[in-house]
Amino acid sequence: DAGVIQSPRHEVTEMGQEVTLRCKPISGHNSLFWYRQTMMRGLELLIYFNNNVPIDDSGMPEDRFSAKMPNASFSTLKIQPSEPRDSAVYFCASSYRDRGEQYFGPGTRLTVT
Amino acid sequence: AQSVSQHNHHVILSEAASLELGCNYSYGGTVNLFWYVQYPGQHLQLLLKYFSGDPLVKGIKGFEAEFIKSKFSFNLRKPSVQWSDTAEYFCATKGTGANNLFFGTGTRLTVIP
Numbered sequence: 001d002a003g004v005i006q007s008p009r010h011e012v013t014e015m016g017q018e019v020t021l022r023c024k025p026i027s028g029h030n031s032l033f034w035y036r037q038t039m040m041r042g043l044e045l046l047i048y049f050n051n052n053v054p055i056d057d058s059g060m061p062e063d064r065f066s067a068k069m070p071n072a073s074f075s076t077l078k079i080q081p082s083e084p085r086d087s088a089v090y091f092c093a094s095s096y097r098d099r100g101e102q103y104f105g106p107g108t109r110l111t112v113t
Numbered sequence: 114a115q116s117v118s119q120h121n122h123h124v125i126l127s128e129a130a131s132l133e134l135g136c137n138y139s140y141g142g143t144v145n146l147f148w149y150v151q152y153p154g155q156h157l158q159l160l161l162k163y164f165s166g167d168p169l170v171k172g173i174k175g176f177e178a179e180f181i182k183s184k185f186s187f188n189l190r191k192p193s194v195q196w197s198d199t200a201e202y203f204c205a206t207k208g209t210g211a212n213n214l215f216f217g218t219g220t221r222l223t224v225i226p
Contacts, residue, residue, distance in 0.1 A: 043203070045213060045216075056213065100145040107156050
């Protein structure tokens with residue numbers, strides 16, 4: 001299994017630009033999670049999906065952030081417009097049913113200048 | 114609400130020393146418990162997990178953890194650390210009915226050669 005796939009691995013953009021991060025979960029997993037990690041705030045859960053349906057988006061910082069999961073094998077996290085404080089590593093993770101253990105992707109390191 | 118607390122923020126050990134990292138969970142019901150490791154510049158990887166049964170759980174790379182219900186604890190141990198164990202370690206819990214994990218703030222381990 002290829003594991004969780006994220007793209008791009010690195011993204012550098014200017015303030016005000018739209019950023020789209022992509023994630024392909026492990027095949028057969030039915031839950032998908034988006035996290036953000038920074039030195040200041042640590043690891044934060046932004047949103048998660050069960051069977052492609054958003055369940056809890058209380059961690060999404062503000063309306064500039066949106067996430068979609070159009071099918072079981074693809075999800076996006078979009079930031080529009082981006083700001084320097086959005087600079088972080090964004091991880092996607094997936095899990096199967098109620099098993100609990102999540103498998104993390106390699107992350108996207110986002111830098112907003 | 115479900116949560117975990119990790120007592121140590123930064124632990125520094127010499128190679129071959131024994132390791133114990135503390136983790137306490139708050140949920141009184143059935144819990145699933147996990148330890149993850151994040152090597153510098155990498156993503157979180159599952160070290161070990163506890164769902165039920167034998168409270169002493171063995172994971173990868175010589176790590177183990179013991180579930181002590183009376184103490185609400187799930188401490189991570191390794192008898193002899195190596196320089197390559199330098200990483201951040203996260204404890205996490207998942208209660209029944211929830212699909213997401215609740216992560217602790219992490220413990221940074223530095224092993225001095």
